[in-house]
Amino acid sequence: MRLSYTDSERAFRTEAADWLRSELCGEFADVRGLTSRVGAPERRLEWEKRLGEARWSVIGWPAEYGGRDATMAERVIFAEEYAGAGGPPRINHVGVELLGPTVIAYGTAAQKARFLPPIATGGSIWCQGYSEPGAGSDLGAVRTRAQLDNGEWIIDGQKVWTSLAQFSGWAFILARSEPGSVGRNGLTFLLVPLDQAGVSIRPIRQITGDAEFNELFLDGARTDQGDILGAPGEGWDVAMALLGFERGVSTLGQQMAFRNELDAVIAAARANGSAQDPLIRQRLAQAEIGLRLMRFGALRMLDQEGGAGTGAAITYKIQWASWRRSLGELAMDVLGQAGQVAPALPDGDYAMPILTDLFLNARADTIYGGTNQIQRNLIAERGLGLPRELRGDLKG
Amino acid sequence: MRLAFSDDQVAVRDAVQAFLAEAVSSESTRTAMADGSGVDWPLWRAMARDLGLTGLAVPEAFGGSELGAVETAIISETLGAHLGAVPWLASTVIATKAISLGGSDTQGAEWLPRLAEGSAIATFATEGFEIRNGRLTGSTPFVPHGNVADLIVACADDQTFLVPTDAVGCTITAQTTLDQTRPLALVTLSDVEAAPLPALDWCDIEPLAWTAIAADSLGGAQACLDRTVAHVKERIQFGRTIGSFQAVKHRLADMLVAIEQARSAVYWAAGEIDAGGPDARLASHAAKSFACDTYADCAGHAIQLHGGIGFTWEHDAHLFFKRARGNMSLMGAPVWHREQIARLMPLEVACD
Numbered sequence: 218m219r220l221s222y223t224d225s226e227r228a229f230r231t232e233a234a235d236w237l238r239s240e241l242c243g244e245f246a247d248v249r250g251l252t253s254r255v256g257a258p259e260r261r262l263e264w265e266k267r268l269g270e271a272r273w274s275v276i277g278w279p280a281e282y283g284g285r286d287a288t289m290a291e292r293v294i295f296a297e298e299y300a301g302a303g304g305p306p307r308i309n310h311v312g313v314e315l316l317g318p319t320v321i322a323y324g325t326a327a328q329k330a331r332f333l334p335p336i337a338t339g340g341s342i343w344c345q346g347y348s349e350p351g352a353g354s355d356l357g358a359v360r361t362r363a364q365l366d367n368g369e370w371i372i373d374g375q376k377v378w379t380s381l382a383q384f385s386g387w388a389f390i391l392a393r394s395e396p397g398s399v400g401r402n403g404l405t406f407l408l409v410p411l412d413q414a415g416v417s418i419r420p421i422r423q424i425t426g427d428a429e430f431n432e433l434f435l436d437g438a439r440t441d442q443g444d445i446l447g448a449p450g451e452g453w454d455v456a457m458a459l460l461g462f463e464r465g466v467s468t469l470g471q472q473m474a475f476r477n478e479l480d481a482v483i484a485a486a487r488a489n490g491s492a493q494d495p496l497i498r499q500r501l502a503q504a505e506i507g508l509r510l511m512r513f514g515a516l517r518m519l520d521q522e523g524g525a526g527t528g529a530a531i532t533y534k535i536q537w538a539s540w541r542r543s544l545g546e547l548a549m550d551v552l553g554q555a556g557q558v559a560p561a562l563p564d565g566d567y568a569m570p571i572l573t574d575l576f577l578n579a580r581a582d583t584i585y586g587g588t589n590q591i592q593r594n595l596i597a598e599r600g601l602g603l604p605r606e607l608r609g610d611l612k613g
Numbered sequence: 614m615r616l617a618f619s620d621d622q623v624a625v626r627d628a629v630q631a632f633l634a635e636a637v638s639s640e641s642t643r644t645a646m647a648d649g650s651g652v653d654w655p656l657w658r659a660m661a662r663d664l665g666l667t668g669l670a671v672p673e674a675f676g677g678s679e680l681g682a683v684e685t686a687i688i689s690e691t692l693g694a695h696l697g698a699v700p701w702l703a704s705t706v707i708a709t710k711a712i713s714l715g716g717s718d719t720q721g722a723e724w725l726p727r728l729a730e731g732s733a734i735a736t737f738a739t740e741g742f743e744i745r746n747g748r749l750t751g752s753t754p755f756v757p758h759g760n761v762a763d764l765i766v767a768c769a770d771d772q773t774f775l776v777p778t779d780a781v782g783c784t785i786t787a788q789t790t791l792d793q794t795r796p797l798a799l800v801t802l803s804d805v806e807a808a809p810l811p812a813l814d815w816c817d818i819e820p821l822a823w824t825a826i827a828a829d830s831l832g833g834a835q836a837c838l839d840r841t842v843a844h845v846k847e848r849i850q851f852g853r854t855i856g857s858f859q860a861v862k863h864r865l866a867d868m869l870v871a872i873e874q875a876r877s878a879v880y881w882a883a884g885e886i887d888a889g890g891p892d893a894r895l896a897s898h899a900a901k902s903f904a905c906d907t908y909a910d911c912a913g914h915a916i917q918l919h920g921g922i923g924f925t926w927e928h929d930a931h932l933f934f935k936r937a938r939g940n941m942s943l944m945g946a947p948v949w950h951r952e953q954i955a956r957l958m959p960l961e962v963a964c965d
Contacts (some may be wrong), residue, residue, distance in 0.1 A: 218617065218622065218883050220614055220881075220884035220886075221889075222614055223614075289614075290614040463728075502902075502954040504887065505899075505953070505958055506878070510877045510881070513877040513881040517880075532873045534867055535866075536873075536874060591868075593862065593867065594863075596869055596870065597862035597865055601838075601842050603842070604846075604853075604857035605860075605864065
């Protein structure tokens, strides 16, 4: 085990830090420190492209697709420097961290050549079509249908909780391609362009007043026969592999936003004096500890040789979701009565400041991607080998 | 940067795990509890003689192996999992390290070979003493394994001294201790002549000591989880194994979530110490507070989920529960460590 850095890693850090500083204190100063995932989308799209031009967008990918073949240590370093420089949430998080690695793992040579470079250069934004009104944490209940017709997949169904679909050009969709199949069998993983007649997107106004999530209606939507990952009917494996990437490198990117949020809570506590309250100090310290442990836990997950086993990976979701919900509650306690009001806006919109927004937003964290309750079942059954929960057999 | 254990570290881990699985048992620990010393002597001698573990902090010139914080954590974790009743923490991790770091050549030559071979035991006392006329006076009631120590590393007025326990004016009284696997003693010094450790800053010892306690807690917490999982898979009530009840499963899942974070904390802290990293102090405060809290929770859950048997003396659950509480109180409670973190926390990022 060696937590120190080599000379070349230190040089890499300097290069990344210099570039980020010059951009985020210069032309992109307006997105510096932004925490909203839906704020300033045009500018964040431009930022995505700038990252791509300078080859900082997908550093862990192979160089031939726009990456740098970066080592794990370099990816960690970049994530740290990005956070330290106040880099905004990546609008193409899903493309860069989830779909890209899945294409690299499961795509054909032609698919890699076609889909990866546009993600790397910020030209193609992706969203994730897993959840459905009848299938939240239970993806085996997916009912969206896909059937082959004359060299094209025809897709009918409805997805929900599709983050950032309104900014996306493509979605990856888990759909049932074998009529009558149940559970994890008969599912196919499709790559679907959203700019077509068969697709409509309806933003869902959320508890925060924002619309980060969307409903995605697929009414005879089409995609080419070849635009699937894995074999027809074997989409479950691809979908699960993608969730593995969600628990992997992308967590380091996610932690950038967490760092900024915690810093904002600390700043608020210093500004109003609550940072001198012993109980608030305890909770701020707990939040700091939790964030640091998330980082090292993510590194353990990524370092397969590190003996991470299943423990670090299988507990990570509940760890960060619970941490962030607590941070939101701490933020409100720090703000006190001031957390009850927002600055007036000319159009009278319901727009809360970032810490209030964090408090509300975090209520989604313990629900999406598998609720905390489902996570505990998974941990108990897969991690500890306890008996499986009784499965319901309701036929709808 | 590399998180995986080195081949040598894996070898240490495997050897210590295999050795302790054979050498420690509930019976051997209970024998140590009953004999008044609180030391499992066969275990301690075997650790010293067969594995050379007591030479961990000692430079090779004095007969030791001079291993790092990661190795210390690995061994402490394994000892914690087995509730080893040995003066490992006080003697090997803390006192011996203090002499290795800050002792003169003469002091090193006098003590380190004996500590390395386990024939002498040392402990530490950080408060209660003052210097009067160049001599030490005062008392402190909570010296770990003071009852069996040959030497005390004692702090007074920002200096650290070596006090042999047979020095004139040194009195040691064993206490009845909540955790009988780590007895505490009352040490009184009356005008005792003591030699300072010339080059020691006690702050240099603390991160390693906190991390070792955290590692002991990590091992103990994991053992509580493992034993409880085994129990709930066997125990049948209401016609099913109790491990099939969601209320039980969810509590065990929460234990694993906390333990995995504690594991991150311990190895982060140990790695920072070995790297001489700027976060060593922050990380070891984090490890001490988080892992001790986790151990206390897990030991409590273990009693609860074992039901009535978990409340009995014959079951080992109370041994973990008491060690967990002892670890929490030793060298700063979690609340104190979190306050230290609050003082270390950085200002928000600024663009200059």
